[in-house]
Amino acid sequence: MTENTQQSNHSAPELPTQYTPADVEGPLYERWVERGYFTADAKSEKPPYAIVIPPPNVTGALHLGHAFQVTLMDALTRRKRMQGFETLWLPGMDHAGIATQNKVEQQLAEEGKSRYDLGREAFTERVWQWKDEYGGRILGQLRRLGAGLDWSRERFTMDEGLSRAVQTIFKNLYDDELIYRAERIINWCPRCLTAISDIEVDYQDDDGELVSLKYGEGDETVVVATTRVETMLGDTAVAVHPEDERYAHLIGKRIKLPLTNRTIPVVADAHVDPEFGTGAVKVTPAHDPNDFAIGQRHGLDTLTVMDERGVITASGPFQGLDRFEARSAIVAALREAGRVVAEKRPYVHSVGHCSRCKTTVEPRLSLQWWVKVDTLAKAAGDAVRDERVALHPKDMEKRYFDWVDNLNDWCISRQLWWGHRIPVWYGPGGEVVCVGPDEEPPSGEGWTQDEDVLDTWFSSGLWPFSTLGWPERTPDLAKFYPTDVLVTGHDIIFFWVVRMMMFGLYSMDEIPFKTVALTGLVRDEFGKKMSKSNPNAVDPLDWMDAYGSDAVRFTLARGANPGADVPIGEDWVQASRNFANKIWNATRFAMMNGATTEGPLPEPSELSATDRWILSRLNATVAEVNALYDDFQFAKLSDTLYHFAWDEVFDWYVELSKTTFFAGGPAAEVSRRVLGEVLDVTLRLLHPVVPFVTETLWTTLTGRESVVVADWPADSGFRDAAAEQEIVLVQQVVTEVRRFRSDQGLQPGQKVPARLDLSGTALAAHEAAVRSLLRLQPAGEDFSATASLPVAGATVALDLSGAIDVEAERKRLTKDLSAAEKEKAQALGKLGNEAFLAKAPEKVVDKIRGRLETAEADIVRISAQLAALPTA
């Protein structure tokens, strides 16, 4: 949009007949930012409203999932800003440890190098370079969407302040003995070469093979079944159920392990299910979490037979083989030794995969850092249980509780280079010192820092307060913590929401947010999952280019039923674009006809019924939209606005007002002011969802600075039920006669002489409008009524002089008549039912009575219409 939109509304600005978002959006966004609309003031007296954005990965490009959540957050904050809150929506990015490291390693691989060729320092330097070069992309895309983020407060999980926060909480947790180091079986990715936490493992059903193997010699043999033959090299026991008669004689004895010269004990452990397989289990404590637990209970050795890449290290013929090669090689060797008693049989079982690279996870005994979660998780659960934090939709709370009530300790160390290095130092004599952010690391010979970095979710767990300056007591922290709403996908409740709850409650002794609004996933128009890895994925930028940001936003908002997945297709974005264009043209028309927002709104006594009707509906819509916003019902509020604006304001009010405008005079002046008011309020209501088109039109209409900082509409309380009923009557008459015209094959524009008898009805005042909408001309001298339509107590007589298809009309009316008679019979049946009258609430009975009356009136009306038809 150019300079001409900035002039006052009285000069009827020239706007093109089509809305072209591309001309408007970029400059408007820049203007908003320059004027500081999105910059929060911690010293403000206004009540605070804060949202922190779920930080996208630095590696990320904007996809529809982001666009969706960002649209909702933007709508929430824009409305609150208009409502007079000191609104902060804080942007930032996540360093996304493993994801980013993988990305840069890929880039290195293309140059034929690995991270080890560079060394730790040079490698992380390279990642920072990468981040500076590509990392800002997604933030630019958020601007394109119109996201009203406070760029002066942009944060990054690896920036200095946030790193300080990480070190501080690590030290605090360590001192409180909530962080510890322990050797356990962890999930290990042999490709990423790092430990990953339980929730970073994706389980999927894989085809495997179950092999039955005979262990032992002579009378003392036992058959075990396994899908992981290669781990037999590390077996240190066979376990059976303590009460299993079949194996009672073996318990406590040692049997020979095939392919080795070792013997292993048979132990009794209740973990073994005697019903499963042979009821005997091989035990490999170093390579299976269950076996590790059994080993702990029975004091078994742990024998590691594989290295970090999944290559066999046990000396012998299999040494140096990859785990899967080893599997077939060992099966072959066992078969040769006559140890395979039942051949491999296909077996589908659940196998863990690295959520980053899909490599099969290898359980591995390893020394790692852990967060002890019991008290933290308890606090996180309690905060939701006693309703300090609300989850929307509420049924998500069950999932949340199931998780926090059954949480295992969290493995936080990662064998990566990109991330927050663990602030722990080891001395030459095995001393361990945890160093806080302001402390010097121990100096002297032999002190080394822990090589590992922290799980990326460790730092994002601090996001709601680290971004506000914690551990410093900053004005931002005082003003904006706890934040108000967290908008995020239900798929990261466990990764992120729970961690923020635990850390927020621990560090701040206060919840991190009051409400969690959980969203679903964005899907394509057939309900198929759409993600960046799927071929049906759409780049939202393409749609924004083609249809405008408002169209993409409105489509997403309109699909946002609480917690549910959002389907989106190009046709729907097009429809939203059409809506934006409709708003554009309706407002443009209104301005061309002098709609104004200047001067006081006339008193109801000065207003026509049409004006009172639309103002009544307007205020009801304000109330409804407010209630829906407070309940995060974006789909419903968008739909409500769509229908109010398009159907009621644009299709009926504007059309009904045309006669008044064109007639001129004081009535026209009043109506122009009302239309200005209605558009002013409607544009303000629409602004949080479709910011660009509303800003362009509102500033032009009102001549004021910006709708971004305009007041949010308040329900004045004005309602006029009588006017609403009156307009419903007008709509009925108009629709009825239009249908008649359409049925008769009259062209929409064809003028028809008519005599209207509206006396004694509320319609009398609307004759001019009705005539105009129905293209009815005054009846002349030679008027001859060929059709007479009694509707709503009035009569509309038309002179169609032979244009009528009498038979078609008779058919239609006969059909309507039988429908009305059926309705009457149904209502009578109900009202004659004693049980119904006795038990149904009064208002339902009244409704049925009303229905009966309507049906009877319809019968009279239609009968009259039938009688009025000329005979052929």
Place this chain on the structure above:
RNA sequence: GGGCGCAUAGCUCAGCGGUAGAGCGCUGCUCUUACAAAGCAGAUGUCGGCGGUUCGAAUCCGUCUGUGCCCACCA
């Protein structure tokens, strides 16, 4: 193996105890002095199956079928 959810118009979804709704699509007529990215009119559903509760059920209960998601130490 446990838990949660969903099955409503061709498609995507609202409705969740009182005569079946929306958007898109579809049919017909129109460039009727803001908009054809539009206007007007219209058609379309035994609300997954079977039982039950109720005066009344798409809506509550049971059950079956189909489908999706989450959790779990399925050797």
